[in-house]
Amino acid sequence: MAVYDMDDALSTARSRHTATSTTPKQPTNPTTDSTSRYDRPIAAAQEDGLPIIDISSFLDPNSSTSDRQTTAQAINAACVNYGFFYLTGHGIPTAKLDEIIDLARRFFALPLDRKNQIKRFDAGGPEGGDSARGYQGLGENVTGGLQDMQEAIDLYRPWNGVEEEGDGGPGTRKTLQGPNLWPDEPAELRGVYEAYIKQVTEVGRALVRAMGAALNLGPAQPNAQRDAEDEDVFARHCDESFWVMRMINYPPLPPSAQSAHADAQQQDPNQFSCGAHTDYGCVTLLLADPTPGALQVQLKDGTWLPADPVPGAFVVNVGDMIERWTNGLWKSTMHRVIHRGDGGVHGIGGGGRVSVPFFFEPNFDALVKPLGKCVAESGTPRIHEGSTYGEHLLTKVFSNFYYSKRTDW
Numbered sequence: 001m002a003v004y005d006m007d008d009a010l011s012t013a014r015s016r017h018t019a020t021s022t023t024p025k026q027p028t029n030p031t032t033d034s035t036s037r038y039d040r041p042i043a044a045a046q047e048d049g050l051p052i053i054d055i056s057s058f059l060d061p062n063s064s065t066s067d068r069q070t071t072a073q074a075i076n077a078a079c080v081n082y083g084f085f086y087l088t089g090h091g092i093p094t095a096k097l098d099e100i101i102d103l104a105r106r107f108f109a110l111p112l113d114r115k116n117q118i119k120r121f122d123a124g125g126p127e128g129g130d131s132a133r134g135y136q137g138l139g140e141n142v143t144g145g146l147q148d149m150q151e152a153i154d155l156y157r158p159w160n161g162v163e164e165e166g167d168g169g170p171g172t173r174k175t176l177q178g179p180n181l182w183p184d185e186p187a188e189l190r191g192v193y194e195a196y197i198k199q200v201t202e203v204g205r206a207l208v209r210a211m212g213a214a215l216n217l218g219p220a221q222p223n224a225q226r227d228a229e230d231e232d233v234f235a236r237h238c239d240e241s242f243w244v245m246r247m248i249n250y251p252p253l254p255p256s257a258q259s260a261h262a263d264a265q266q267q268d269p270n271q272f273s274c275g276a277h278t279d280y281g282c283v284t285l286l287l288a289d290p291t292p293g294a295l296q297v298q299l300k301d302g303t304w305l306p307a308d309p310v311p312g313a314f315v316v317n318v319g320d321m322i323e324r325w326t327n328g329l330w331k332s333t334m335h336r337v338i339h340r341g342d343g344g345v346h347g348i349g350g351g352g353r354v355s356v357p358f359f360f361e362p363n364f365d366a367l368v369k370p371l372g373k374c375v376a377e378s379g380t381p382r383i384h385e386g387s388t389y390g391e392h393l394l395t396k397v398f399s400n401f402y403y404s405k406r407t408d409w
């Protein structure tokens with residue numbers, strides 16, 4: 001990563017965060033023609049689930065142009081209608097995916113003091129934390145101001161820029177500039193995950209190439225400029241992807257205080273395993289255990305569709321940066337997780353649901369602004385003046401953690 005002025009990025013991020021936190025949120029996926037054009041796709045998803053897309057033609061250098069076009073068209077339809085789809089043909093064996101889930105589950109089954117050996121600490125503090133990497137216990141993650149019922153390890157692309165001294169003086173760090181904190185146990189976790197990150201990064205690269213083709217941006221010219229608006233524009237801006245990977249365990253949500261005495265089925269509507277949100281970056285490749293009914297995706301009519309796992313497939317969604325690049329032609333769709341524990345118990349961990357999302361993101365210093373062709377096609381003014389992915393990420397890191405823990409969990 002190129003040298004990056006962290007202080008500038010941080011102060012821009014802080015002011016953006018303050019400015020946006022008071023702005024009412026736009027309705028999800030507004031469309032001018034939501035009663036006609038989108039009726040059928042909504043009904044289709046409600047009956048058949050989200051579309052399934054095979055990405056193999058963008059991973060195979062010998063695939064035919066027509067196979068790639070078919071895939072690209074399917075991606076465009078899925079992104080216009082839902083912003084979510086299942087991805088197959090990625091080439092990562094199902095046994096490897098199962099191992100990733102199993103290793104995460106084994107980590108979460110450890111006693112809390114062992115998990116806290118890789119605890120996330122605030123940047124600038126004496127523990128050398130960077131506010132982002134490491135283990136966070138139940139209730140530390142916050143979405144929309146509410147605590148999520150989850151524990152997680154957060155890993156990021158290693159920081160390749162200059163490492164500056166944190167605000168607390170020598171030995172302290174700036175936000176995101178620390179090393180990843182890998183657990184010692186299970187001993188094989190780190191090696192297996194590092195190999196997986198390489199594989200899933202290749203899938204992310206193929207996916208953003210397919211997305212450029214899906215938008216019909218036209219073939220890349222040899223020696224094209226980084227910001228040339230051709231079908232490789234996303235791939236160039238993600239060539240040093242500042243990826244994020246989370247290992248998450250969601251214990252079943254507890255019954256609310258009132259419902260414990262009244263109707264046990266009735267649950268606190270303000271409690272979420274992960275509150276409704278959009279993802280920050282480019283594309284998310286979500287791997288989850290087989291628990292049904294946990295992840296829900298908001299359709300354009302406002303209803304919530306369960307996105308249950310399909311064996312061997314990733315659940316993919318586009319994030320805020322793709323929405324910005326496409327000037328809203330493809331929306332970064334709201335989703336949430338509600339795991340009540342009635343879907344059965346999976347191995348160790350007492351009914352916890354485990355997922356491992358991989359966020360394939362733009363480069364930290366990638367300047368993301370609406371593409372001219374998408375602005376013209378959307379027929380609406382530019383939705384954003386443009387800023388770096390790093391600035392956007394920092395606003396999210398600041399709004400994501402809860403510093404005074406609830407004690408009733």
Ligand SMILES: O=C(O)CCC(=O)C(=O)O
Binds near residue numbers: 336
């Ligand atoms: O665990 C899941 O199913 C989704 C997690 C998620 O949406 C996220 O971490 O952004």
Ligand SMILES: [Fe+2]
Binds near residue numbers: 277
């Ligand atoms: Fe998400």
